[in-house]
Amino acid sequence: MDFGLTDxxxxxxxxxxxxxxxxxxxxxxxxxxxxxxxxxxxxSELCELGWPGIAVSEEHGGQGLGRVELSILCEELxxxxxxxxxxxxxxxxxxIEHSGSQSQQERWLGDLASGTSIxxxxxxxxxxxxxxxxxxxxxxxxxxxxxxxxxxAVEEVEVTPLASIDPTRxxxxxxxxxxxxETLDGDSAAGVDRAIVAVASxxxxxxxxxxxxxxxxxxxxxxxxxxxxxxxxVSHRCAQMLxxxxxxxxxxxxxAWTADADPERLAEAAAMAKAxxxxxxxxxxxxxxxxxxxxxxxxxxxxxxxxxxxxLDAALLGGAKSHRARLAAILARRAGSPVG
Amino acid sequence: xxxxxxxxxxxxxxxxxxxxxxxxxxxxxxxxxxxxxREGTHFFWRRDxxxxxxxxxxxxxxxxxxxxxxxxxLTESAIYFEELxxxxxxxxxxxxxxxxxxxxxxxxGTQEQKDRYLAPILSAEEIWCQGFSEPDAGSDLAALKTxxxxxxxxxxxxxxxxxxSGAQYSKWCMLVARTDGEVAKHKGLTYFLMxxxxxxxxxxxxxxITGEAEFNELFIEEARIPDANVVGGVxxxxxxxxxxxxxxxxxxxxALQIRLRQLLDDLIAIAAERGLLEDALYADALAELHVRxxxxxxxxxxxxxxxxxxxxxxxxxxxxxxxxxDTNQRLTQLAADVIGxxxxxxxxxxxxxxxxxxxxTLEGGTTEVLxxxxxxxxxxxxxxxxxx
Ligand SMILES: Cc1cc2nc3c(=O)[nH]c(=O)nc-3n(C[C@H](O)[C@H](O)[C@H](O)COP(=O)(O)OP(=O)(O)OC[C@H]3O[C@@H](n4cnc5c(N)ncnc54)[C@H](O)[C@@H]3O)c2cc1C
Numbered sequence: 001m002d003f004g005l006t007d008x009x010x011x012x013x014x015x016x017x018x019x020x021x022x023x024x025x026x027x028x029x030x031x032x033x034x035x036x037x038x039x040x041x042x043x044s045e046l047c048e049l050g051w052p053g054i055a056v057s058e059e060h061g062g063q064g065l066g067r068v069e070l071s072i073l074c075e076e077l078x079x080x081x082x083x084x085x086x087x088x089x090x091x092x093x094x095x096i097e098h099s100g101s102q103s104q105q106e107r108w109l110g111d112l113a114s115g116t117s118i119x120x121x122x123x124x125x126x127x128x129x130x131x132x133x134x135x136x137x138x139x140x141x142x143x144x145x146x147x148x149x150x151x152x153a154v155e156e157v158e159v160t161p162l163a164s165i166d167p168t169r170x171x172x173x174x175x176x177x178x179x180x181x182e183t184l185d186g187d188s189a190a191g192v193d194r195a196i197v198a199v200a201s202x203x204x205x206x207x208x209x210x211x212x213x214x215x216x217x218x219x220x221x222x223x224x225x226x227x228x229x230x231x232x233x234v235s236h237r238c239a240q241m242l243x244x245x246x247x248x249x250x251x252x253x254x255x256a257w258t259a260d261a262d263p264e265r266l267a268e269a270a271a272m273a274k275a276x277x278x279x280x281x282x283x284x285x286x287x288x289x290x291x292x293x294x295x296x297x298x299x300x301x302x303x304x305x306x307x308x309x310x311x312l313d314a315a316l317l318g319g320a321k322s323h324r325a326r327l328a329a330i331l332a333r334r335a336g337s338p339v340g
Numbered sequence: 341x342x343x344x345x346x347x348x349x350x351x352x353x354x355x356x357x358x359x360x361x362x363x364x365x366x367x368x369x370x371x372x373x374x375x376x377x378r379e380g381t382h383f384f385w386r387r388d389x390x391x392x393x394x395x396x397x398x399x400x401x402x403x404x405x406x407x408x409x410x411x412x413x414l415t416e417s418a419i420y421f422e423e424l425x426x427x428x429x430x431x432x433x434x435x436x437x438x439x440x441x442x443x444x445x446x447x448x449g450t451q452e453q454k455d456r457y458l459a460p461i462l463s464a465e466e467i468w469c470q471g472f473s474e475p476d477a478g479s480d481l482a483a484l485k486t487x488x489x490x491x492x493x494x495x496x497x498x499x500x501x502x503x504x505s506g507a508q509y510s511k512w513c514m515l516v517a518r519t520d521g522e523v524a525k526h527k528g529l530t531y532f533l534m535x536x537x538x539x540x541x542x543x544x545x546x547x548x549i550t551g552e553a554e555f556n557e558l559f560i561e562e563a564r565i566p567d568a569n570v571v572g573g574v575x576x577x578x579x580x581x582x583x584x585x586x587x588x589x590x591x592x593x594x595a596l597q598i599r600l601r602q603l604l605d606d607l608i609a610i611a612a613e614r615g616l617l618e619d620a621l622y623a624d625a626l627a628e629l630h631v632r633x634x635x636x637x638x639x640x641x642x643x644x645x646x647x648x649x650x651x652x653x654x655x656x657x658x659x660x661x662x663x664x665x666d667t668n669q670r671l672t673q674l675a676a677d678v679i680g681x682x683x684x685x686x687x688x689x690x691x692x693x694x695x696x697x698x699x700x701t702l703e704g705g706t707t708e709v710l711x712x713x714x715x716x717x718x719x720x721x722x723x724x725x726x727x728x
């Protein structure tokens with residue numbers, strides 16, 4: 001029993017954090033957020049490093065590492081609120097790899113792993129996904145509708161760009177005519193659950209950064225002659241932020257581990273992770289704004305990027321309530337009740 | 341990251357599980373005896389159970405073999421508590437001696453003290469209690485006023501302790517007293533082992549909101565403690581007390597976590613039976629408890645990894661106790677809705693759990709104090725200057 005990262009995983013985490021501290025500095029994130037553009041230079045650098053393909057099998061041109069390694073990158077990109085189409089791309093690749101057929105994998109994975117193609121994923125109703133992160137940049141879109149998922153080339157869908165509240169990433173409405181694209185023939189849950197864990201991990205990074213910024217601020221900011229962080233209303237809020245973050249972190253780590261090592265438990269672990277991370281993302285980043293006072297409500301302070309990223313990620317592939325509903329169905333089955 | 345158990349750990353679990361299956365505790369006494377009340381008969385039941393554990397070498401596997409343990413690793417010790425919880429056995433009667441007193445002596449005690457005190461803790465021959473809190477010193481423990489004055493080879497102790505759990509059954513009290521009133525409040529304290537069997541120590545039970553009296557007041561009027569019963573040196577009492585408190589927060593984590601899991605499983609079974617898992621509000625509330633319960637388990641295991649790898653607990657230690665106590669309160673409160681009137685009927689186990697849970701956020705450090713610890717020691721936030 002060892003909950004820690006291996007030396008190699010630690011190394012991935014360290015180099016990712018260092019790279020992003022340098023290349024995705026707050027000024028740079030702001031510059032791209034304000035113009036609504038992807039950071040192309042950063043994205044091509046990440047592609048050269050093989051990040052989009054970290055968890056894609058070597059057979060399909062990826063690095064063949066595990067879901068834990070992917071989660072590490074997601075967490076670091078979340079910390080940096082990096083303006084790159086990483087998340088959509090790895091989520092699309094995840095579905096194609098774990099729910100798609102051999103020929104679908106061959107057709108799409110190589111380009112997604114290398115970054116030659118960008119992917120996006122959306123939850124659709126009647127063929128339309130209202131808000132698909134990264135879709136304007138994408139060449140491949142995966143639409144999940146109920147138990148079914150299909151993969152579509154961008155030519156097969158209608159992409160209407162729109163602005164989400166999170167300007168660090170592009171977004172669009174995506175519509176696909178009935179019968180367009182190819183359904184992913186495998187078990188769609190195998191792909192979706194893995195994708196959910198990646199989103200939960202990004203939320204952990206967002207929370208971690210929000211807490212770090214808040215702690216630094218409330219130590220410095222003085223009112224009534226003392227740092228505001230010495231007031232318990234503030235310091236206990238920070239303690240709560242840590243508790244929420246650690247809850248999300250431990251459940252996300254567990255879920256990433258089950259994806260590779262104990263897939264029988266993945267469905268439950270993924271639902272737990274997303275429920276914890278979606279709630280934490282909203283609460284922790286909201287607390288960050290409150291603890292910053294008026295500054296926190298300004299465009300000039302950087303906390304709102306985190307809040308906005310958290311809002312989008314919290315909803316992506318289902319919010320906390322929908323994952324708790326899934327868990328309740330699992331619990332009901334286990335308790336031998338007729339429901340679920 | 342590897343969340344599987346080694347062969348040795350699995351064998352350890354298997355051996356214990358097998359033993360527990362063969363040796364279940366006596367059935368829980370349903371009625372209190374005339375004199376002892378519910379908690380009295382319960383105590384003797386728990387003492388008998390500890391003796392059976394002891395006879396089979398299972399009373400404290402984490403203790404070194406030389407003191408009657410099995411030298412179990414941290415992971416095995418966690419497995420031990422998980423399995424005890426799984427088997428729904430009662431808590432050993434001498435829980436404070438086993439989890440707090442023994443480990444404190446192993447760190448700070450002299451060889452003579454270890455040789456004298458450890459064995460009877462294990463066998464439940466001598467029960468221990470924790471005399472820290474006082475009427476004017478709860479969260480601010482270092483403000484305690486009980487005084488100990490040296491008189492030849494002995495110390496003479498006078499003062500009052502409160503909330504002392506199990507004092508009525510105890511032979512030894514882990515007592516923190518002030519031995520120097522001239523120095524800063526943390527510096528003038530000394531940790532003693534006080535013999536409870538003397539007239540100078542009067543134990544008066546305090547009735548709790550559950551109606552039973554687990555804890556007591558201690559009135560100490562010139563009690564005598566031999567100098568040989570000082571633990572960790574005169575004036576070093578604060579540090580020794582912190583060792584006890586750290587063990588209190590860490591050691592119990594796994595046992596409590598499993599107990600919570602069982603209560604939740606019971607509640608889910610009842611809710612399922614009544615079709616309440618189809619009701620979105622109940623389904624959401626129960627699933628939320630499930631997430632919390634599993635995060636407690638994961639945080640407890642994560643904390644253990646930190647101790648094994650870095651020699652000290654990460655932030656998880658204080659988080660586990662905080663999250664556990666809060667979750668247990670929510671769970672027992674939800675039970676009142678799921679179960680209905682029965683959960684509010686005196687004498688039922690759910691009504692007992694509901695009331696008892698209120699103590700969870702107080703005992704062993706209040707939630708507010710735990711938040712202070714997290715804010716100051718983990719996040720490094722400044723502390724508001726106290727006026728006293
Ligand atoms: C069931 C049970 C068993 C116990 N068993 C034992 C035992 O065996 N031995 C023993 O020595 N003690 C025992 N205790 C005592 C327990 O450790 C104390 O109750 C606890 O430390 C709080 O002290 P207090 O009761 O004096 O409350 P106080 O310290 O007076 O606290 C009152 C309120 O003020 C808050 N507060 C206090 N200080 C601060 C602060 N700095 N910042 C923010 N809020 C603050 C508290 O959180 C609380 O809400 C037990 C308690 C219970 C409930």
